[in-house]
Amino acid sequence: MKTIRSSILCFVVLLLTAPLLRAQDLSKYRHFTLGISLTRVLERTDQKMADVKMAHGRPALIQELTWWPPNLPGISFQSDTVEQILFSFYNGELYKISVTYDQTSTEGLTAEDMVKSISAKYGPATYIALAIDSATNDRYDVTQKPVASWEDAQYSFNLVRSSFTDHLGLIIYSKRVNAAAELATVEAVKLEEQEGPQREAERQKKQVDDLEVARQKNRKIFRP
Structure with a gap:
């Protein structure tokens, strides 16, 4: 009898906590999950490889894709609350989602309104900014002001406000892969600085060579 009561209690606890566990999956945003491939994102956004921009090719491949969600069909074509989404990929894996709201x-929503709305889906915020200080800003791009954060051991889900436009948005990323991408970006910049003079010399040489080829061709066919 005691075993039965314990089993029932465990089942009830599981039922009560399951929605909360689902709500706190910080790796998901709408139909996108951190870790999926670039190909999957292209399929879900109906875009092509030509729309993908390469930020860096070495020492890791870092790519970006910007997507503007289409208006929803209806009586008056209801607009999405999202203006655009920037997907960032590390070696073909989605590691960061940057959302800009329309x-x-x-309009008119306070930070508290936004935090309450997001918390209803992702659980209580682990951090809410009372003031913008330099220590907090170190975690974000200088163009973004932190408003609130939801975090676990693997993922960081952040509500931010643009310093330039005052628009609200989200920055969602894998902590592990984002750290690797940031390190790769630093190394990529170093490589570009080291190889810059050589690439510029090669560009100038090619320009001179192309001009000479055109000169020789036109010398043969030019008629005054």
Whole structure:
């Protein structure tokens, strides 16, 4: 009898906590999950490889894809609350999602309103900014002001406000892969600086060579 009661209690606890566990999956945003491939994101956004921009090719391949969600079909073509989403990939793996909300969809909403709305889906915030200080800003791009964060051991889900436009947005990323991408970006910049003079010399040489080829061709066919 005691075993049965214990089993029932465990089952009830599982039922009560399951929605919370699902709500706190910080790796998901709408139909996208951190870790999926570039190909999957292209399929879900109906875009092509030509739309993908390469930020760096060495020492790791870092790519970006910007997507503007289409208006939803309906009586008056209801607009999405999201203006655009920037997907960032590390060696073909989605590691960061940067969301910019449409300004009209957040007009009048306070930071508390936004935090409450996001918390309803992702659970209580682990951090809410009371003031913008330098220590907090070190975790974000200088163009973004932190508003609130939801974090676990693997992922960071952040509500931010643009320093330039005052638009609200989200930055969601894998902590492990984001750290690797940031390190790779630093190394890529160093490589570009080291190889810059050589590439510039090669560019100038090619320009001179191309001009000479055109000169020789035109010398043969030019008629005054």
